[in-house]
Amino acid sequence: MLPDLKLVIRLQEIDNRLADLAREITALPKHIAEIEKKLVSHERKLEADRAALAANQKERKQCEGEIQVQEQKISKLKDQMLQAKTNEQYRAFQNEIDFCQKEIRKLEDRILELMGESEPLDVNVKAADVALKAEKAQVALESEQARARTADDEKASRELGKERAEIVSAVTPAVYQRYTRVCRARKGIGIAEALDGRCNACHLAMRPQFFQDLKRGTEVMACESCLRILYYNPPVSVEDLAGETAPAARE
Numbered sequence: 001m002l003p004d005l006k007l008v009i010r011l012q013e014i015d016n017r018l019a020d021l022a023r024e025i026t027a028l029p030k031h032i033a034e035i036e037k038k039l040v041s042h043e044r045k046l047e048a049d050r051a052a053l054a055a056n057q058k059e060r061k062q063c064e065g066e067i068q069v070q071e072q073k074i075s076k077l078k079d080q081m082l083q084a085k086t087n088e089q090y091r092a093f094q095n096e097i098d099f100c101q102k103e104i105r106k107l108e109d110r111i112l113e114l115m116g117e118s119e120p121l122d123v124n125v126k127a128a129d130v131a132l133k134a135e136k137a138q139v140a141l142e143s144e145q146a147r148a149r150t151a152d153d154e155k156a157s158r159e160l161g162k163e164r165a166e167i168v169s170a171v172t173p174a175v176y177q178r179y180t181r182v183c184r185a186r187k188g189i190g191i192a193e194a195l196d197g198r199c200n201a202c203h204l205a206m207r208p209q210f211f212q213d214l215k216r217g218t219e220v221m222a223c224e225s226c227l228r229i230l231y232y233n234p235p236v237s238v239e240d241l242a243g244e245t246a247p248a249a250r251e
Contacts, residue, residue: 004220005231007171008179012191014164019188021153021160028146032139039132039139046128053121060114063107070100070107175220175229182227191229202226 077097084090168176183190192201197211204225206214214221215232222229 001231001233002217002220004172004175005217005229007167008175008191008229009231011164011167011171011176011179012189014160014167015183015188018157018160018164021157025150025153025157028150032143032146035139035142039135042128042132042135046125046132049121049125049128053118053125056114056118056121060111060118063111063114067104067107070104074100172220178220178222179229182222182229186226186228189228191231192223192226194230194232199223199226199228199230201228 074097077093077100081090081093081097084093171179179190181190186201189201192199194200194206194211194214197208198205202223202225204223206224210221210224213219214230215234217232220229
């Protein structure tokens with residue numbers, strides 16, 4: 001195989017890997033932002049449940065306090081009833097006592113409602129608090145892993161970038177320019193293998209003479225359809241493998 005072809009094949013491998021690393025470097029912060037956003041949402045939900053539970057408990061205390069006030073009123077009214085001099089005064093005190101007792105029943109009913117509402121809130125708050133602590137630990141772990149992975153990816157990108165620069169300086173300028181031009185036009189793929197008389201990228205058949213010229217390997221050639229640089233790997237025979245297990249040979 002021509003030296004330029006070997007260099008361009010390696011160049012394509014590097015460019016593919018660099019593209020993968022770039023996507024991962026970009027994706028990792030987005031992933032962390034997403035899980036942190038979800039964490040904030042869960043924190044807000046927990047705070048809302050805590051606020052609802054606190055409001056519930058506050059109202060219950062207010063109701064209990066109001067019941068005490070009404071009971072004190074009833075106690076005073078009963079004392080005053082003993083001093084009533086007329087039936088009208090007695091009935092007036094009794095009406096006030098009945099009103100206070102109705103208020104107490106309303107307050108007691110409301111307390112029962114609040115107790116029924118507080119039970120699921122209390123359960124949700126306790127469960128969410130435990131889940132949130134675990135989620136925070138997981139987010140912290142994933143964030144740390146993402147930072148470490150990003151650092152590794154950036155290091156790998158720098159190393160591949162150095163190797164790429166060495167290859168670019170070694171490959172024939174015209175071949176590199178052709179590779180670069182085709183990469184821009186073909187979504188980053190500038191070279192393809194010739195398999196069974198077809199371009200393995202666009203899958204179109206080659207002219208028999210063209211394929212024969214390609215197999216001779218005397219010059220850098222490009223697919224007549226997609227214009228990608230082509231390379232040909234001849235099939236390996238059992239004898240060439242010197243006792244190793246032979247892969248399936250190409251026809």
